[in-house]
């Protein structure tokens with residue numbers, strides 16, 4: 001037994017230490033890769049939902065434990081993605097009818113060149129949304145409601161009727177975070 005111990009795949013003592021160091025470096029690289037993978041994958045809807053439902057006590061299984069540790073920092077963001085029908089509006093009487101008073105349903109007084117959205121009641125005022133092609137892809141808040149804006153329908157706000165017309169109707173994957 002002792003004799004077998006002194007032999008390590010036929011390497012001398014110095015080489016043995018070198019081999020151990022190489023193995024540690026490889027292990028670190030693999031862990032790093034797994035971490036990055038987790039982050040990239042989480043940008044898609046399906047996996048984000050899974051990650052949320054995965055929020056249960058960690059089991060004895062070390063593999064599951066590692067996965068939970070890797071996923072947790074991303075979960076804290078709580079962004080989820082929903083496919084939405086996105087239309088546009090402005091404060092004019094054509095778009096808002098009797099509500100064209102420049103004040104949103106959340107009692108917000110509209111300033112020039114603002115960016116926000118009208119959404120269904122299931123999205124509380126202040127809910128953040130990231131809509132491709134709107135506000136340079138930066139998050140905007142839900143500040144308004146609309147009679148035709150229910151379920152997965154959104155209305156993005158523009159300062160002019162022409163801009164709203166140019167937007168048209170778009171079907172987009174919208175990132176949503178409720179605070």
Ligand SMILES: [Zn+2]
Nearest residue numbers: 090092095161
């Ligand atoms: Zn209008």
